[in-house]
Amino acid sequence: MTFLQQAALLSRSAATLKVAASRPAVRSAAQLQLRSLATVADTVFPANKAAPKPVYNAPYHFDSEGKPKAVPAALKLKSGQVFAGTSFGAQQSTFGEAVFTTSLVGYPESMTDPSYRGQILVFTQPLIGNYGVPSQEKDQFGLLKYFESNKIQCQGIVVNDYATEYSHWTAVESLGEWCAREGIPAISGVDTRAIVHLLRDNGSTLAKLDIGNEALEHQAVADFPNPNERNLVAEASTKEIYELNPMGDVKIALIDCGVKENILRCLVARGAAVTVFPWNHDFNQVLDQYDGLFISNGPGDPRAAMTTVKNLATAFQRPNVKPIFGICMGNQLMGMAAGMDVYKLQFGNRGHNQPAVNQQNGRCSITSQNHGYALMDASLSDSTSSLASKGWEKYFVNANDGSNEGIRHKTLPFSSVQFHPEAKGGPQDTEYLFDDFLNLARAEKVKNASKPFFVPATEPVVGKPVEVVV
Numbered sequence: 001m002t003f004l005q006q007a008a009l010l011s012r013s014a015a016t017l018k019v020a021a022s023r024p025a026v027r028s029a030a031q032l033q034l035r036s037l038a039t040v041a042d043t044v045f046p047a048n049k050a051a052p053k054p055v056y057n058a059p060y061h062f063d064s065e066g067k068p069k070a071v072p073a074a075l076k077l078k079s080g081q082v083f084a085g086t087s088f089g090a091q092q093s094t095f096g097e098a099v100f101t102t103s104l105v106g107y108p109e110s111m112t113d114p115s116y117r118g119q120i121l122v123f124t125q126p127l128i129g130n131y132g133v134p135s136q137e138k139d140q141f142g143l144l145k146y147f148e149s150n151k152i153q154c155q156g157i158v159v160n161d162y163a164t165e166y167s168h169w170t171a172v173e174s175l176g177e178w179c180a181r182e183g184i185p186a187i188s189g190v191d192t193r194a195i196v197h198l199l200r201d202n203g204s205t206l207a208k209l210d211i212g213n214e215a216l217e218h219q220a221v222a223d224f225p226n227p228n229e230r231n232l233v234a235e236a237s238t239k240e241i242y243e244l245n246p247m248g249d250v251k252i253a254l255i256d257c258g259v260k261e262n263i264l265r266c267l268v269a270r271g272a273a274v275t276v277f278p279w280n281h282d283f284n285q286v287l288d289q290y291d292g293l294f295i296s297n298g299p300g301d302p303r304a305a306m307t308t309v310k311n312l313a314t315a316f317q318r319p320n321v322k323p324i325f326g327i328c329m330g331n332q333l334m335g336m337a338a339g340m341d342v343y344k345l346q347f348g349n350r351g352h353n354q355p356a357v358n359q360q361n362g363r364c365s366i367t368s369q370n371h372g373y374a375l376m377d378a379s380l381s382d383s384t385s386s387l388a389s390k391g392w393e394k395y396f397v398n399a400n401d402g403s404n405e406g407i408r409h410k411t412l413p414f415s416s417v418q419f420h421p422e423a424k425g426g427p428q429d430t431e432y433l434f435d436d437f438l439n440l441a442r443a444e445k446v447k448n449a450s451k452p453f454f455v456p457a458t459e460p461v462v463g464k465p466v467e468v469v470v
Contacts, residue, residue: 073187074215075120075158078206078224081198087211088162089179089186095225096120096155098207099372100196102351106425107157107175108133111184112147114236114258115328115370116154117299118227120207122195123159128188130163132171133178141244141268146170148260148424152182153236153299155227156209158195162188185209203346204372232300233257233308233329237279248273250441253283253290257298257305257329262424266434267294272441280307284314291448292323292441295330297420302332302342302373312337316414323440325433326416328371334416335375335407338392345403348372352426355399356406356419364399367419368426374418377404413440 073087077098100122101110107128110116134146144150157179166174179186187209199205206224236258245268252272254264257279267274275290277283279298287293293315298305312334315324326334332342349369356367379385380394395406396417408415415437421430 071211072213072215073185074210075187075190075195076208076210076221077198078221079198079202083158083187083190083195084216085187085189086162087185088164088176088188089156090183091180091211092183092185093208093210093212093215094120094155094185095206095208095227097204097227097372098122098158098195098199099204099348099350100124100192100199101370102353103368103426104352106352108146109148109262109425110370111152111154111157112149113260113370114149114153115260115297115299117232117236117258118230119154119299120156120158120209121154122192122199123157124192124196126160126192127163128157128159128161129175130166131168132166133173133175134168134170135172139265141265143244143261143265143268148262152179152184154184156185156187158190158192158209159186159188160190160192162186185211187211199347204348228301230300231304233279233298233302233305236299238276239278241278241281242276244268244274244276245271246273250292250438250445251275251290252292252294252438252441253277253287254294254296255279255281255283255308255330257296257308257333259296259298260420260422260424262422263296263327263420266422266431267438270434270438272438279305282311284311284318287315287318287322288320290322291445292325292437294437295324295326295333295416297328297330297370299329301344302329302336305329305333308333309336316412321412321414323413323437323444324415325437327420327422328369328418331404331406331416331418332371332373332375334414335377335404338390338407339387340379340407341376342373343376344373345371345401349398349401349403352423354419356396356417356430357399358396359394365429366427367405367421367430368423369419371418375404375407377407380407413444 071087071091073085075083096119098120102124103110104125107123110121137145139145162176176186206226208221208224238256244264248268249271250273252267252274254274254276256276259276264274283293295312316337324334336342348371352368354367354369355364357364377394379387380392382388391410391412392407393410394404395408395415398405405419406415406417417433419430421433
């Protein structure tokens, strides 16, 4: 190697070392910038300044010396089991029906879903709260962008590991702060796998979420009130009639049994003008003013909404039928109006991974579900049954447990599904069902538009005798 080659090699080596030495600094600066943008509780602070005092989100309270301390909590099942943990929500106890969800994401949507009203929600996803809670921002239709209603609907929540530090660009507060602000108790540090095994093997059970120093005392709970004995539909439904997107090209009457915001969004975003009615409103009195009828989801036992069932039975018999579509409880109410009964599932179907098979084409869709009751649809398999002879048939069937996932009429524009096609926070495989329903409603509008609104009376010609042909 010549002298010039050796010099060039040494020069390149020195340049390489210089670049390599500079890379960690560049990478470190990029990391610090990302952390300052994404992490809520950042430990990096400017030089020569004291570190900020730590901010303790719920579940922390403070002792007499100002030190944070955990508040005991316990989930007590009616079947006798007790699960001890730590509170991270409101410091008050509550009762409800313990149910579990297999959803991996979407806890803000699940907790604000009116279908969870009266229930203590157990999350099978171990880590909950890691992306905080978003704001109450609304979209162009005046609907909440990140929630399914304007408040937490479940009675309480149970998680394995609560993330005290959250990280998300839409977050404005922690999950614990949100629960505490809305008066919802929450517990972490429990074995949710064991709880789910109990609920799967023995069925959903009543429970108490006990908060405070006395929570761990072995005291038997005297009574477990059953929320399903209340009319939860009436509690969740709107009390007043209101309109959304009034300039839409097709008019839909929606019966609110506990409707989710994203159901409303899926309708108005497709151009529909939606009028929302309370669950017990007699929509048959005004149905001629609309192009379609929609029955929403809702909480609890569908047999508490028999007024809606009777109104639907009347709508099925109208000479001028309107397209009718139902979701979740809407499926159960339409089935009951047709003549079917309902039963309570052992532990319900709640999550974003439920397979539903379309009986018309054999296709299986992954769906989002949240229900504890189902239709008894065995009679629809018998072609000689009265329901089958009236034209009703199965629409979708759950591939896991064989339970009903929807019904439809063979000749009339009536159909419903047990799952949630809108699936905010979940799969959107079946969102096309909104298009199918609105296409029927638009066809109904075109049909009615071709009819005259009134028929003018024919005036007789004065002085001309009327000829009678014998």
